[in-house]
Amino acid sequence: EVDGMRADIVMARTATALAAWAGRTEVLAEDVRQAALLALPHRRRRNPFDAPGLDEDKLDETLEEFGGQDGPGEDGDDDPDPGPGGGPGGQPEPDDAPQGDGDAAARPEAGEGGEPQPSGGAGEQSPARAAEPFRTRVLSVPGLGEGAAGRRSRARTEHGRTIGARRPRGALTKLHLAATVQAAAPHQRARGRSGPGLVVRRDDLRQASREGREGNLVLFVVDASGSMAARQRMSAVKGAVLSLLLDAYQRRDKVGLVTFRGSAAEVALPPTSSVDAAAVRLESLPTGGRTPLAAGLLRAHEVLRVERLRDPARRALVVVVTDGRATGGPEPVALAGRAARLFAAEGTASVVVDCESGPVRLGLAGQLAGELGGTAVTLDELRADSIAGLVKDVQGSRRAA
Structure with a gap:
């Protein structure tokens, strides 16, 4: 529901911007249609493997249903021009429908459940459809890596929980204060410390080691x-x-x-x-x-x-x-x-x-x-x-x- 509300807000703002760009103060159905084509396709994806898209015919039907004063047929009248196919809007009747790629009747190789049957090639079967995906257990690489930030395996990172300290390699980026004080403390008398404060040398500095994913x-x-x-x-x-x-x-x-x-x-x-x-x-x-x-x-x-x-x-x-x-x-x-x-x-x-x-x-x-x-x-x-x-x-x- 939250995603739907966000999509509605984005679409409304887009439609308003389109109307303002055209120099109008009111938002027309065509503005809403263009906003929907711009804002909704990628938001309709249910998982990252779905192709973005929007059924424009369905969009037009929805616009006519909820505010279609700009479109024909608003009073429930039939399409005045049935078209050569005899169907509404010039669409052919079912008996005259073309057998295109989207029609199951044009795919004799399709079996029950829409799954393709073997193509008949020697030693090869046509691709099977994947079963419904499920939530898997986490498979991780052992040890501690230093790769790009992610969410799978343990790694030394710039961000994350502090797990220890080490001598810096190159520039010091994250100071481990306690480890630095601990490294410098034994050498204070030898360094001539006579008052408050801590005499710290470069060799005392310690880099904080952090673990993330x-x-x-x-x-x-x-x-x-x-x-x-x-x-x-x-x-x-x-x-x-x-x-x-x-x-x-x-x-x-x-x-x-x-x-x-x-x-x-x-x-x-x-x-x-x-x-x-x-x-x-x-x-x-x-x-x-x-x-x-x-x-x-x-x-x-x-x-x-x-x-x-x-x-x-x-x-x-x-x-x-x-x-x-x-x-x-x-x-x-x-x-x-x-x-x-x-x-x-x-x-x-x-x-x-x-x-x-x-x-x-x-x-x-x-x-x-x-x-x-x-x-x-x-x-x-x-x-x-x-x-x-x-x-x-x-x-x-x-x-x-």
Whole structure:
């Protein structure tokens, strides 16, 4: 309700400004219409992945309903010119309606619930719709970073709670008074102090160490192979990734997307601050083919290598979404293990979202998490209270100082 009131106020002020700009003292319906087109589209977004927009036909109907003296049909009369289609306002009757892109009848591939059916290509299915997003647990990078301000992982920052003192590196910005006095006190007699006051030298000055939160690079490595292609399963997987993207948006992270299927992996989205772009790429992600897990991990490793050169202070969190199977290329399991150990050797924080389902489970995602030096969680655990340990550290077995 508060957001609606703010939108009404903004629109009213905009309409008044438009009228004044036109040299009028009264606000006309056309002023309100132009103000609505300027003020409302981006305010109608329910989450950051919604495209801004406004239905102009609906807007015109609303204006006519509440004050349409400027428009035709105000007395309830029919449109005098039904148009060539026979419908009101020149619109065609239902029997004559064109079968455009927005008409479900023109999409024979659409199934029940509006979900597209497999396109019939060899080894590939058309994209599945993402399930409804949900609130996820916080996945954070262990240790103490020094990256850009955000809301995910612990970091040394200019603002936040004071956690200690240290010798300043460069210019002193935040003096830790107690630590400075403590450093100077033992040397007062040697410095010839004879009266009140404290003799302080430059070496006594101490910088206040403060702890806040930083934003990270959350790199999603998504398995889009045939083993993940079951309709309900891929829908749930996309819903989970979308939920994590929403969380990344709220915590001011950069995100990237690497996908692997068939015989290779590709960077669907290089690291960017545009989280909604990642959501668009995720929505159009096709599935099918074999599982080149090693190729996906190696491509992700290369993305991180390049990104460290661009932004060395920003720490990364790798989220691998897979059932753990590796079937692409020669010796796929051994190659995937070696690729995973590259991340472990560099201390890269990682989480494996285990998408394996069914009564018989092989536990391959858990093995992959162990080789990565990270943590494995199931899709259900991603939003359950049973993974509270992940709130503090996604690598509970390896805490960095």
